[in-house]
Amino acid sequence: MSEQSYEAYYVPHNSKLPIFASLGIFLTLFGIGSILNDMTAGVEHSAGTWVVLVGGLVLGFTLFYWFATVIEENQQKLYSDQMNRSYVWAMAWFIFSEVMFFMAFFGALFYVRFWVVGWLGGEGDRGPSDMLWPAYTPEWPLMSNPEADKFVGPAEVIPSLQLPLVNTMLLITSSFTVTIAHHAIKEGNRKKLINWLAATIALGLIFLVVQGYEYYHAYVDLGLTLASGIYGTTFFMLTGFHGAHVTIGTFMLIVMLGRALKGHFDADDCFGFEAASWYWHFVDVVWVGLFIFVYLLGGGPTGF
Amino acid sequence: MSAVIEHDNHEDHHHGPDKGLMRWVLTTNHKDIGTLYLWFSFIMFLTGGVFALVIRAELFQPGLQIVEPEFFIQMTTMHGLIMVFGAVMPAFVGLANWLVPMMVGAPDMALPRMNNFSFWILPFAFSMLLATFFMEGGAPNFGWTFYAPLSTEYAPPTVTYFIFGVHLMGASSIMGSINIIVTILNMRAPGLKLMQMPLFVWTWLITAYLLLAVMPVLAGVVTMMLMDIHFATAFFDAGGGGDPVLFQHVFWFFGHPEVYIMILPAFGIVSAIIPTFARKRLFGYASMVYATSAIAFLSFIVWAHHMFTAGIPITGEMYFMYATMLIAIPTGVKVFNWVATMWKGSMTFETPMLFSVAFVILFTIGGLSGLMLSIVPADFQYHDTYFVVAHFHYVLVPGAVFSIMAAVYYWLPKWTGNMYNEALGKTHFWLSFIGINVTFFPQHFTGLAGMPRRIPDYALQFADYNMISSCGAFLFGFSQILFLFIILQTIRGGKKATDQVWEGAHGLEWTIPSPAPYHSFSTPPKNLEEAHG
Structure with missing residues (x-):
């Protein structure tokens, strides 16, 4: 390859960005x-x-300025194709690390559900726990805990085929709408991009509500x-971390909408948008996992 | 056309480093950041080392002499945490920062600002961790493995800062790993194939993958602790339907790949140094790559061998025992390849080579005691004794730490442009070598005889071996002052190094001047056959 x-x-x-971050x-x-x-x-x-307030402001402003700097540099065409590929790889590996974070919590759910609940009832080699808590019945969802005074069990759990089903449809639909918005960039149709991106954000917000x-x-x-x-622990931690990720993803999409309104993105240069949409698809896939393993096969009522 | 566009706020356009302290705070240069990582890790190494010497001073004789048991367990905990997360891991990241861009012919790391961010999180994270010494309740006192419920129900309130410190370290590691992976995959000189890369680059590629896979799991497990402590969740509380053993599963799913994170880059370093001083090409390059990959894969499926006495089902114990034994195969491939590289070579024994040969021998001892520990019925005897302590110190100190020292001696002339004092380097090696063996070899015997770890007092029959062990520890510890002196002396001056530095050295980093210019490869190198060390 020649030098030119x-x-x-x-x-x-x-x-100055990293030290402030x-x-x-x-x-x-x-x-x-x-x-x-x-x-x-x-x-x-x-x-x-007060410390959180100061720290949050410093972090928030720094991140805002950091992203603004990167966007500005990109607008000035300072980035080569190789540079852009660095961002693509980095985002892909970041999402991989996020997947592993959820794996820890899914792993905890499966381990508890398939082994611990039974062992606590005296199954397998775990005879003595049977004597500790004779009133305990192994079941899933676990409605009555071994130490029932310290951990008061739930009266009921969320039925799977009511609100969770609605949420599933909302998020799956949003995966399609964000893809349509992506196609709109490729076609150079800004109006279509803005409309479908706004629809995606709306679906995300409704999901959160x-x-x-x-x-x-x-x-x-x-x-x-x-x-x-x-x-309750596994239910809220899994759905809660997912909800936090939906919030982040929605925020990313709102930023992308702002950029779309300012005239950013064209068919050859739209990785900012694509990164946000990858993140959005990742959040959707996690939800499908949650819907199947926490709700649908979660042993609770369907509500139908 | 220059491959590096210097973006400068000032009008004057310069390519060198800035002057003064702010150079180090604001830098985006991979060499500056590598230097920062290495100095940080050395400071942490000395800090963790002082904690170790407190432990060894207390254990010099049976009975309680110097510190309270409460403080002793804080020392063992912080020694482990500081050495693992503060000394060994940042040292390897520092070496990756210095070397990977030079080895693959890249202008810099792929994401230079994030590179600075990854480093500067660390001083904050360790300030948070070390500040716990001065808080109510004292520093974390549950061992570096922080098993629940010791680290949840019975923990001092400072555990919250420990948790957030771990989160910060994790964020640093994840960003650092992303940077290294992207640099290797995207920034190689045009035409440089993956199977032409030096093994140090290969081992770091795989290490970074392991970090990305398991650091989030560590973040997950400390988050579970946080929720159990402050929000009454029941992850690790059997009374709520959870299980303390769940903690151990999630922790060791992180923890076992973590121990390979601390050794794979060492394999890469030794695979660079032994060929240079044996004046032969590395024996079995491809098998080294495949063996490293195999070790990385196996690291994900052996975690419960740390938990044989925790009460897991017997079928699980059998599976984890045999899976663990499999690791000996790819590791054996590596050891035999190093030995075969030396076979009939024209060997000389400069300081980096001494450390590397010691690595091969002593790491193998640590590996074999690991094999003993993998045997379930035997492990019931060894578990939580000084035998375990001896095992993992043999793989981490003459393993990971020796490889880092070897790397420093090997590449220091390239970094500074000056040769270090060979006589002092060899003295440092022999003092460290003797110190380390005197410290840890007797611990095999006290461990097999049943001396438990993390306890400030012991039965009288262990007294002699403990006294020997403590003497070795002080010898090793104080030898590191010599190491510091040698490094400072080399930075300040010395015999000028040639570009190739070592007559048998291969690799792109040896084709550029010594000291390496601030930007190594503004235009991509052409002599790619040099790359493969």
Whole structure:
């Protein structure tokens, strides 16, 4: 390959962004730690609140400015194809790491459901636990916990074929709408892009509202909480982390909508959008896993 | 046309480093960031080392002399955490930063700003972790493996900061790994094939993959702890239908690949150094790549061999025992390849080679004691004794740490442009070699005789071996001051190094001047047959 045809690789000389991001993320987490410790110790008005506020602002502004810088550099055509491929690879591997994060929680669910619940009832080699909690019945969903005073079990669990089914349809539809928006970029049809992207965001927001209502219903009407034993634990942690990811994904899509309105993205240069849509598809796939393993095959009522 | 566009806020266009402290805070240069990682890891190595010496001072004689048991267990916990996450891992990332772009003929790391971010998170993370010493309740006291419920129900309140510290380290590792993978996959000089890459690059590619696969799982398990502690969830509480053993499963699903994360780059380093000083090409390059991949794959399916006494079903124990034994096969391939590389070579024994040969021998001892530990009925005797301590220190200290020292001596002339003092280097090697064996070899015997780990006192019959062990530890510890002196001396001056530095050295990094210019490959190298070391 001749020297002329070797493309330039953009290496910024110095950046203030990372050190501020490091400081911001440190203050945020340190503050959250202080709040949690004060909460558990029963201290009111934790000083950590201020630390979180400062840290969150530093982190938020830095990330905003960081992304703005990258977008600006891209608009100035400083990035070669090789540079863009670096972003593509990086996003793909980032999503892989996110998948592994969910694997930890799915693994915990399967392990508890298929082994622990039975062992606690005296199955296998675990005879003594039978004597510890004679009233305990192994079942899934676990409605009555071994130590029933400390962990008050739920009265009911969420039926699978009501709100969760609605949410499944919302998210699957949103996977299609975001793909249509992607095609619109490839066709150079900005109006279509904006409309379908807005539709995707709307579906994401409706999903979050429905999920919020489901949590409210679980806490207030069903007695299903984080503290109601291992069923509530796995249920809320899995769906909760998924909900957090939907929130992040929706936020990404809103940013992309803003960029689309400003005239960014064309058929050859739209990886920002594609990265957000990959993330969105990842969030959808996790939901399908949740719908199948937490709700549909979760042993609870279907609601039909 | 330059491959590096310097983006500069000032009008004057310069290619060298900035002056002053801010160079190090704001830098996006892979060499600067590599240097930062290496110095950080050395500071952590000395910090963790001081903790180790507190432990060994207390264990010098039976009975309680120097520290309270509460503080002793904080020392063992923090020693492990600091050495694993603060010393060994950042040292390897620092070496990757320095070497991978030079070895694959790239202008820099793929994502330079994120590279700086990955590093600067670490000082914050370890400040958070070390600050727990000065907080109410004291530092984490549940061992570096932080088993629940020790780390949940019975933990000091500082466990919250430990959890967030781990989150920060994880974020740093994940971003660092993404950067390394992308650099290797996307930034190779045009025409450089994967199977032409030096083994250090290969082993880091696989290591980065392991990190991306398991650091999120570690984040998951500490998050479960956080929820159990502060939000009354029941992951690790049998009373709520959970299981403390669940903690061990999730932790070791991270933990076992983690131990290979700490050794695969070492394999890469030794595979670079032995051919140079044996003046032969590496024996069995392709089999080295496949063996590394096989070890990485197996690392995911053997985790419960750490839990044989936790009460897992007997069929599970049998499976994990045999799966674990399989690891000896690809590891054996590597050891035999190194030996075959040396076979009939024109060997000389400069300091990096001494450390590498010691690595092959002593790591093999650590590997074989690992094989003993994999045998279920035997493990019931060995579990949680000093035999385990001896085993993993043999793979981590003369394994991982020796390889890092070898790498520093081997590439220091390239980094600084100066040769280190060979006589002092050899002295450092022999003091370390003797120190390490005197420290850890007797622990095999005390462990087999039943001395438990993490306990500040012991029965009288273990007294002699513990005294020997403590003497070795102090010898090894203080020898590292010599290491620091040699490095500083080399940075300040010394005999000028040639570009190739070592007469038998192959690889792209030896084709550029010593010291390596701030940007190594502004235009991609052509002599790609040089790449494969």
